[in-house]
Amino acid sequence: MIRFSLRIPADLHERVTARATADRRSLNSEILHLLETALAAPRADAGSPGGDPASPAPLHGKPDSSPT
Template identity: 80%
Template sequence: MIRFSLRIPADLHERVIAQAAVDRRSLNSEILHLLEAALPTLRTDTGTPGGDPASPAPLRGKPDSSPN
């Protein structure tokens, strides 16, 4: 796991602590849960070249395809 510091406003910190208590989770587990719920799951097998839907299509033709 990666460890990093995060600055958040005191009122947001209190809200996350309260939600963690309701859900019977640690603060760390609650933050992980909220992040996982908020972020879409990345699919690597989409059937597109390169496997990433955001990656551009591969170049076609000769490496130097400038007009003659």
């Protein structure tokens, strides 16, 4: 197991702690569960062009649109 420090806002800590308590898990187990669930879920933008804000927009027009 890898151990590392993580800084999170106080309000997020409270939300995760409350969820861990409701799910009867430790804070560490709850964070692991949330990460595993998030990473296992199919991405909503998978397969849709331009759905990922980090991906560049599709190119339109001529390959070389510089003025001639």
